[in-house]
Amino acid sequence: MSTTTLRTRPPLTPALTAATALLATLAVAAALLALGGYSPGDAFAALFRGAFGSWDRFVSFTLVRATPLLLTGLAVAFAFRARVWNIGAEGQLHAGALAGVAVAVALPGTPGLILIPATLLAAAAAGALWASVPAAMKTGMGVGEVITTLLMNFVALFMAQFLVQGPLRESRGVFNQTDEIPAAAHLPDLIPGTRLHLGFLIGVLIAVALWLYLTRTPGGFRLRAVGASPRAAEVSGRFRAKPVVWLAFLTSGAIAGLAGGVQIAGITHRMYENLSPGWGYTAIAVALLARLNPLALVVTAIVFGALSAGGGAMQRDAGVPEVWVRGIEALVILAVLTVDRSWQALADRGSRG
Amino acid sequence: MGDIGALSSFLVSAVGLAVPLVLAALGETVSERAGVINIGLEGSVIWGALGGALGALAAGPYAGLAAGALAGGMAALLFAVFAVWLNTNQIITGTAVTIGSLGFTGAVFQSRFGVTGLALELPTVPAWEVPLLSRIPALGPAFFDQAVTVYLAYALVPVLGWFLFRSRWGLVLRAVGESPDAAHASGVPVARTRMLAVVFAGLMAGVAGAHLSLVHTGTFAENMSAGKGFIAIAVVVLGRWSPKGVVAAALFFGGAEALQFALQAVDADLPYPLFLALPYVLSLAALAGWFGRARAPEGLALPWPR
Incomplete structure (x- = not known):
């Protein structure tokens, strides 16, 4: 008999797991930095100052950078909860950004109250549409989503390249980018005098909504049941897995698409090649550190936003190349996995006596 | 373009672009046949x-x-320690290895060479001309006047084909990938087999990476793998998990990329990103069964023991 069925409580609370993993990451990162000939203390201090050193650093940099990570992280977490391994958030984000720009540019003179929702809805719809291909292949043909979502990412990147070089290229025709979207489509500032836009609040609201859905509704229960064991859920005769898989894919894709729409409406105001530095992949780390809990994801997105915002300061003030941040992101994932497995192993041993 | 010179240079370019894909995808074929999908392959490259x-x-x-192979193998070993030995989720672990590798290779490169902006000049692997065969019009220079990595790729196709489908070891390896429980019950060390398969894939992806720096470009740049490891995973799918299929699929991906460069030179207005997207779309079509049944190993990406 499997020990997991006997255990009623996770061996370690999610917050403790995350904290342990972060501490382990700091320790390993410090060792590696020392090995590389840098001062870990100086590096961490500079990173911290860059991320939290002033109100403006925190709001205009850390929170702004956290926003796309929060949305893509929520997209990943929701899919993973249903055991749908959507690693296509990157492509869904690009599809969303393209659709958002296309709609906003096509409707000049429309008031913001209509244009902003139209832009964001188009982005969400495009993200969902992009996710519907792997969803159809999984539910209809039994093709695993890992490879299909990955392939769709590349198709999206090349489609974005094609569109910003051709049909959607700016009317000046100088750079490979779209025209700027009308001012009415710009997301309003959340805190005046900073760069933080409405997108962050949208992310927090979606986090709350997803949390309520997962924990307080029959639909959320169904999704978690299918995620815990798709076969058991089918065999019990109470749930059909396919509608849940569709729901997970479409919701996840819509939120990832929205991340793209929010980024172009809130920050860049246009679309260009390589809009994302890999948010869709970093999102997996963000979601994992949050133990796939939407509320915790608000915190972990800020942690990763801080890493991103502090990376520049770390390079400038401590001479540590900014690419170290990517390495640290990877360490976070490996640390969460390790802490998870270690505690599980300990618990299994304990329950066997 | 009836010009044989143009055809020849297109083929040279296509083969050059395909070879790292062939090498990495051959390795990944073995790994996936053993039930492990390694998204960290990009990191090994x-x-x-x-x-x-x-x-x-x-x-x-x-x-x-040799150093490239070793470095790629080490990255895969790290992946295997987590995904096979600790039995963590293969997708998440692979993503971590890729993200971390892109970061830490950049860090090592910058601390060794600084950020001068000057391109690094590396001693390159010389081409070996095969007597007679290299004189074949159009085909010769592309296939028979190349570096040793290219000939390695040729040699490995029949060797791996024999290994996977004709040898006892290959049978055991495929059993581990199709049904780890059954393999375990018949006394096969599942975890050890998977570890070896993953590390082999890492060594091959390492050679593919070394081909990029020492044959293809003669330099190193951050992120120069540029998705080659991910493409190799697509190549395995399009090649339907067989060495022969993988070569054909890799040549197709390489050909699409070479065609894109050629067309860009002729007419800059052609929508070349669409050519680049084509192999991915066809890989999806292959998975959807457009070219017959493409079936992944049963146990692929599943943790074991559950």
Whole structure:
């Protein structure tokens, strides 16, 4: 008999797991930095100052950078909860950004109250549409989503390249980018005098909504049941897995698409090649550190936003190349996995006596 | 373009672009046949490129190839320690290895060479001309006047085909990938087999990376793997998990990329990103069964023991 069925409580609370993993990451990162000939203390201090050193650093940099990570992280977490391994958030984000720009540019003179929702809805719809291909292949043909979502990412990147070089290229025709979207489509500032836009609040609201859905509704229960064991859920005769898989894919894709729409409406105001530095992949780390809990994801997105915002300061003030941040992101994932497995192993041993 | 010179240079370019894909995808075929999908393959490729560069600077291009293989194998070993030994989720672990490898290769490169902006010049692996065969019009220069990595790719196709489908070891390996429980019950060390398969894939991806730095470009740049490891995973799918299929699929991906460069030179207005997207779309179509049944190993990406 499997020990997991006997255990009623996770061996370690999610917050403790995350904290342990972060501490382990700091320790390993410090060792590696020392090995590389840098001062870990100086590096961490500079990173911290860059991320939290002033109100403006925190709001205009850390929170702004956290926003796309929060949305893509929520997209990943929701899919993973249903055991749908959507690693296509990157492509869904690009599809969303393209659709958002296309709609906003096509409707000049429309008031913001209509244009902003139209832009964001188009982005969400495009993200969902992009996710519907792997969803159809999984539910209809039994093709695993890992490879299909990955392939769709590349198709999206090349489609974005094609569109910003051709049909959607700016009317000046100088750079490979779209025209700027009308001012009415710009997301309003959340805190005046900073760069933080409405997108962050949208992310927090979606986090709350997803949390309520997962924990307080029959639909959320169904999704978690299918995620815990798709076969058991089918065999019990109470749930059909396919509608849940569709729901997970479409919701996840819509939120990832929205991340793209929010980024172009809130920050860049246009679309260009390589809009994302890999948010869709970093999102997996963000979601994992949050133990796939939407509320915790608000915190972990800020942690990763801080890493991103502090990376520049770390390079400038401590001479540590900014690419170290990517390495640290990877360490976070490996640390969460390790802490998870270690505690599980300990618990299994304990329950066997 | 009836010109044989143009055709010849297109083929040279296509084969050059396809070979790293062939090498990495052949390795990944073995790994996936054993039930492990390694999204961290991209990490092995970039470590292979950097290891190749450092090795070549220290002791010449052939030492570089060996160092590249070793570096790629180490990255895969890290992946295997987590995904096979600790039995963590293969997708998440692979993503971590790729993200971390792109970061840490950049960090090592910058601390070794600084950020001068000057391109690094590496000793390159010389081409070996095969007598007679290299004189075949159009085909000769592309297929028979190449570096040793290209001939390695040729040799490995029949060897791996024999290994996977004709040898006892291959049967055991495929059993581990199709049904780890059954393999375990019949006394096969599942975890050890998977570890070896993953590390083999890492070594191959490392050679692919070293090919990029020591044959294809003669330099190293951050992120120069540019998705080659991910493409290799698509190549395995399009090649339907067989060495022969993988070569055809890799040539197709390489050909699409070469065609894109050729068309860009002729007419800059052609929508070349669409050519680049084509192989991915066809890979999806292959998965959807448009070219007959493409079936992944049953146990692929599943943790074991559950």
